[in-house]
Amino acid sequence: xxxxxxxxxxxxxxxxxxxxxxxxxxxxxxxxxxxxxxxxxxxxxxxxxxxxxxxxxxxxxxxxxxxxxxxxxxxxxxxxxxxxxxxxxxxxxxxxxxxxxxxxxxxxxxxxxxxxxxxxxxxxxxxxxxxxxxxxxxxxxxxxxxxxxxxxxx
Amino acid sequence: xxxxxxxxxxxxxxxxxxxxxxxxxxxxxxxxxxxxxxxxxxxxxxxxxxxxxxxxxxxxxxxxxxxxxxxxxxxxxxxxxxxxxxxxxxxxxxxxxxxxxxxxxxxxxxxxxxxxxxxxxxxxxxxxxxxxxxxxxxxxxxxxxxxxxxxxxx
DNA sequence: ATTTACTGGACCGATTCGGTCCCCTATCTT
DNA sequence: AAGATAGGGGACCGAATCGGTCCAGTAAAT
Numbered sequence: 001x002x003x004x005x006x007x008x009x010x011x012x013x014x015x016x017x018x019x020x021x022x023x024x025x026x027x028x029x030x031x032x033x034x035x036x037x038x039x040x041x042x043x044x045x046x047x048x049x050x051x052x053x054x055x056x057x058x059x060x061x062x063x064x065x066x067x068x069x070x071x072x073x074x075x076x077x078x079x080x081x082x083x084x085x086x087x088x089x090x091x092x093x094x095x096x097x098x099x100x101x102x103x104x105x106x107x108x109x110x111x112x113x114x115x116x117x118x119x120x121x122x123x124x125x126x127x128x129x130x131x132x133x134x135x136x137x138x139x140x141x142x143x144x145x146x147x148x149x150x151x152x153x154x
Numbered sequence: 155x156x157x158x159x160x161x162x163x164x165x166x167x168x169x170x171x172x173x174x175x176x177x178x179x180x181x182x183x184x185x186x187x188x189x190x191x192x193x194x195x196x197x198x199x200x201x202x203x204x205x206x207x208x209x210x211x212x213x214x215x216x217x218x219x220x221x222x223x224x225x226x227x228x229x230x231x232x233x234x235x236x237x238x239x240x241x242x243x244x245x246x247x248x249x250x251x252x253x254x255x256x257x258x259x260x261x262x263x264x265x266x267x268x269x270x271x272x273x274x275x276x277x278x279x280x281x282x283x284x285x286x287x288x289x290x291x292x293x294x295x296x297x298x299x300x301x302x303x304x305x306x307x308x
Numbered sequence: 309a310t311t312t313a314c315t316g317g318a319c320c321g322a323t324t325c326g327g328t329c330c331c332c333t334a335t336c337t338t
Numbered sequence: 339a340a341g342a343t344a345g346g347g348g349a350c351c352g353a354a355t356c357g358g359t360c361c362a363g364t365a366a367a368t
Contacts, residue, residue, distance in 0.1 A: 001249075002158055002235055002242045006326065009245050016262050028344065037256055041328050048346065061335020062343040077269060081156055088156045091163050095155075102191060108170050111285045115231060118276040123269065131265045160357065182313065195359050202315065215366025216312040 008084040010038055011046045012131070015055065015080065019072035019132045028065035053083035072132065078124035088123065090116045162238040164192055165200045166285070169209065169234065173226035173286045182219035207237035226286065232278035242277065244270045 013036055018027065029047055033040040047066050051058040055075065056066040081088050089095035093109050094116040103109065167190055172181065183201055187194040201220050205212040209229065210220040235242050243249035247263050248270040257263065 001239050002156070002244070003246070004156055004244050005324090006246075013260065013262060020261070030344085037259060039327075042326080044345080045327080051345085058345060059335085060333075060343090060345050063336060064334085064344045066345085085155050090156070090158050092157070092160075105191060106167065107174070108167060108285050111280070115277065115280055118279075119273050122272040122276050125272075126265070126269055131262050159355090184313085193358075196357080198314080199358080205314085212314060213366085214312090214314050214364075216310095217367060218313050218365085220314085 004081065004085060007042075007046060008081065010036075010042060011050055011084045012077075012080055013038075014043065014046055015050065015068070015072075015075075015128055016132050018056070018066070018068040019128050021068075023071075024067055026059060026065040026067045031065070049084065055080075055083060072129035073127050075128040076124045077126045077128070077131070078120055080128070081123060088116070088120050090119065158235065158239060161196070161200060162235065164190075164196060165204055165238045166231075166234055167192075168197065168200055169204065169222070169229075169282055170286050172210070172220070172222040173282050175222075177225075178221055180213060180217075180219040180221045185219070203238065209234075209237060226283035227281050229282040230278045231280045231282070231285070232274055234282070235277060242270070242274050244273065 014032055017032060017036060018025070021027070029040065029044045032038075032047065033043040036043065047056060047058075050056045051066060055069060057069045058064070058066050078088065087095065091112055092099035093103065093106075094113055097103065100106065100109075168186055171186060171190060172179065175181070183194065183198045186192075186201065187197040190197065201210065201212075204210045205220060209223060211223045212218070212220050232242060241249060245266055246253035247257065247260075248267055251257065254260065254263075
């Protein structure tokens with residue numbers, strides 16, 4: 001279905017939650033679970049992952065919690081997927097050589113590489129800040145293509 | 155990892171194989187398995203799927219096989235994913251309403267819809283014909299974005 | 309009638325996914 | 339110093355999906 005995992009979704013929702021607060025605000029896992037209505041263990045797990053990816057800063061102990069480490073306008077969705085899903089590689093072979101035993105035979109590798117980077121570009125053009133403030137930037141100048149796609153998908 | 159399934163990959167390779175032949179060429183499952191070096195049962199399965207999606211025409215009996223039903227220049231990658239993976243919906247909620255129990259609460263749905271259609275647009279801009287003939291069209295006019303993405307991903 | 313080849317679906321092992329739980333360590337408060 | 343709070347790092351588990359196989363049925367050509 002070409003979908004990102006739920007966990008990744010959760011992670012992004014959590015980051016968006018931080019991006020809505022004043023910069024540097026600290027929130028703990030319990031608070032996050034409450035305001036996002038997600039189960040606490042899941043929230044905890046994802047916050048750990050995000051901290052490991054250096055997107056959040058963690059503060060232990062009482063009064064501890066997490067805070068956003070970077071400017072939301074500077075974090076791209078591509079980066080988030082990179083951190084949460086371990087990269088964007090539509091097929092094995094786009095992740096690098098040696099993944100496919102037909103690298104010579106296959107004729108569609110190179111075009112897929114281009115497609116992959118196109119998708120990556122689309123994702124790299126949206127920032128966390130834009131995710132939080134709706135109705136903003138038109139993402140990418142391919143509206144005509146976009147509407148064509150909508151038609152075809154219809 | 156945001157990847158398409160291997161089966162989908164196989165399906166596309168098979169279609170590409172047809173696109174390389176003169177229009178209307180009929181090939182059977184065994185021939186396809188040989189020339190693509192994929193296991194016969196898999197090839198058979200995917201060809202069935204592709205026929206079901208009306209991308210291939212099937213011909214039973216002796217001298218039977220499959221042939222491409224449409225002009226390769228007219229079939230987009232987005233359509234292929236649609237047929238083989240059942241759609242392109244980065245998250246459940248982009249597939250339609252009722253998939254997520256926090257539709258009101260959530261603030262990032264609408265931006266994700268835009269991202270989703272952007273990705274879809276990227277995929278709708280590449281045709282099967284372009285997949286077969288390498289080094290052609292630059293896909294989409296977002297090279298600057300693409301290189302930016304490459305940098306960031308790096 | 310026989311052979312060829314697609315059709316439809318069941319089936320299976322392996323992996324991944326979504327989610328939970330527990331014990332450890334660090335920090336703050338009193 | 340002691341206790342409470344909160345993150346860190348895992349293991350762990352059931353369920354769903356994935357990748358792949360197999361087989362009985364049907365249609366067409368010879």
